[in-house]
Amino acid sequence: MADVSSATVDVGIVAQRANDRAYDLVTALRTALENRAAVETTVAVDELTAEHVSVPGVPVAMMAEFDLVVSIGGDGTLLFVAREVGETPILGVNLGEVGFLNAVAPSDALDIVPDVVSQLHAADDLGTQRRTLRRLTATPAGAGGENGATAPTGATELTDTGPQPNWTLEPALNEIVVHGPRRGHGGGATIRVAVDGRQYASGHADGILVSTPTGSTAYNLSEGGPLVHPNADTLIVTQMAAADGRPPLVVDADATVTITVEDAATAFVISDGRDRQKLEPPASVTVTTASEPTTLVGPQSDFFAALDKLE
Numbered sequence: 367m368a369d370v371s372s373a374t375v376d377v378g379i380v381a382q383r384a385n386d387r388a389y390d391l392v393t394a395l396r397t398a399l400e401n402r403a404a405v406e407t408t409v410a411v412d413e414l415t416a417e418h419v420s421v422p423g424v425p426v427a428m429m430a431e432f433d434l435v436v437s438i439g440g441d442g443t444l445l446f447v448a449r450e451v452g453e454t455p456i457l458g459v460n461l462g463e464v465g466f467l468n469a470v471a472p473s474d475a476l477d478i479v480p481d482v483v484s485q486l487h488a489a490d491d492l493g494t495q496r497r498t499l500r501r502l503t504a505t506p507a508g509a510g511g512e513n514g515a516t517a518p519t520g521a522t523e524l525t526d527t528g529p530q531p532n533w534t535l536e537p538a539l540n541e542i543v544v545h546g547p548r549r550g551h552g553g554g555a556t557i558r559v560a561v562d563g564r565q566y567a568s569g570h571a572d573g574i575l576v577s578t579p580t581g582s583t584a585y586n587l588s589e590g591g592p593l594v595h596p597n598a599d600t601l602i603v604t605q606m607a608a609a610d611g612r613p614p615l616v617v618d619a620d621a622t623v624t625i626t627v628e629d630a631a632t633a634f635v636i637s638d639g640r641d642r643q644k645l646e647p648p649a650s651v652t653v654t655t656a657s658e659p660t661t662l663v664g665p666q667s668d669f670f671a672a673l674d675k676l677e
């Protein structure tokens with residue numbers, strides 16, 4: 367993030383691709399920022415959007431150096447932005463079908479975005495208009511996660527999985543999934559799950575899903591996991607279509623979850639449904655809370671009201 371006390375505030379806008387409504391809003395937002403923000407702003411858009419509006423384009427990853435990134439689209443667009451911009455504040459404008467993560471309606475954005483820009487510049491305490499969301503990191507077990515996590519020992523000691531290739535995934539705002547060759551009949555694997563070195567479950571399943579509270583309303587819910595209020599500091603571990611499975615488990619956000627796929631030809635570890643890595647079982651994955659959270663600014667969605675969107 368740039369120094370917000372500098373003379374200008376740098377704002378990035380990412381618009382859902384191929385969405386003319388989003389492009390119109392980009393142009394209107396730039397005018398609103400020029401006219402209404404109590405501070406000088408620079409505005410840049412993502413490179414795809416720059417082909418449709420007359421605003422300079424930059425790679426989304428470059429917006430990590432900006433003061434604010436506005437995501438215009440659905441949950442998928444906001445997840446995409448969160449993958450790229452680190453802790454830079456994100457304000458989500460909802461043009462999507464569900465819009466669980468984007469609290470601002472397009473009709474309100476022209477007032478709210480200049481206000482938030484002015485507040486960021488004044489270094490105002492945004493109070494309830496700032497929320498920090500935990501993300502999850504997946505690493506090869508034994509390789510040492512970013513929190514120094516290692517494979518569990520003792521009662522749940524892993525079978526020797528041999529040298530594991532090094533890989534990294536973007537941290538997940540919703541969930542990390544580890545699954546067998548494919549979902550559904552004949553596609554699962556024998557998978558063991560340990561929490562802080564103690565075995566929680568073992569057996570045949572399509573996969574294992576580790577969710578943040580944010581992700582509890584997404585894939586986690588479809589797999590029978592619980593709803594978790596955003597203020598609860600937890601991780602949720604859910605077996606996917608397990609034979610003789612255990613109920614989902616809610617653990618402390620500081621827990622280390624180790625997932626071992628034992629007997630499949632291949633397996634996959636996937637962050638927020640998009641960023642994926644192929645595994646060669648036997649293989650173990652460690653899931654921990656990432657050191658870098660996502661910051662959402664602006665009016666936040668009301669959890670209980672938003673539940674209506676799931677019906």
Ligand SMILES: NC(=O)c1ccc[n+]([C@@H]2O[C@H](COP(=O)([O-])OP(=O)(O)OC[C@H]3O[C@@H](n4cnc5c(N)ncnc54)[C@H](O)[C@@H]3O)[C@@H](O)[C@H]2O)c1
Nearest residue numbers: 440441442464465466540541580581583584585588638639
């Ligand atoms: N069976 C399922 O429910 C299922 C399957 C695959 C992926 N997903 C979810 O989709 C996410 C990826 O999103 P995408 O847009 O790139 O793929 P996508 O386009 O397939 O979106 C899937 C749906 O999940 C909704 N969604 C995403 N995050 C949410 C959240 N935190 N709370 C409530 N709803 C949410 C989106 O609005 C969309 O309707 C993954 O992180 C996963 O949670 C769900």
Ligand SMILES: Nc1ncnc2c1ncn2[C@@H]1O[C@H](COP(=O)(O)OP(=O)(O)OP(=O)(O)O)[C@@H](O)[C@H]1O
Nearest residue numbers: 381382383412414439440441442443446462463464
């Ligand atoms: N401006 C963009 N540049 C590059 N990729 C984009 C852009 N906008 C969206 N995407 C890609 O599209 C994906 C999600 O957008 P998509 O339109 O599929 O869903 P959404 O935002 O959740 O909306 P909806 O709720 O309508 O499905 C992102 O993960 C990203 O890969």
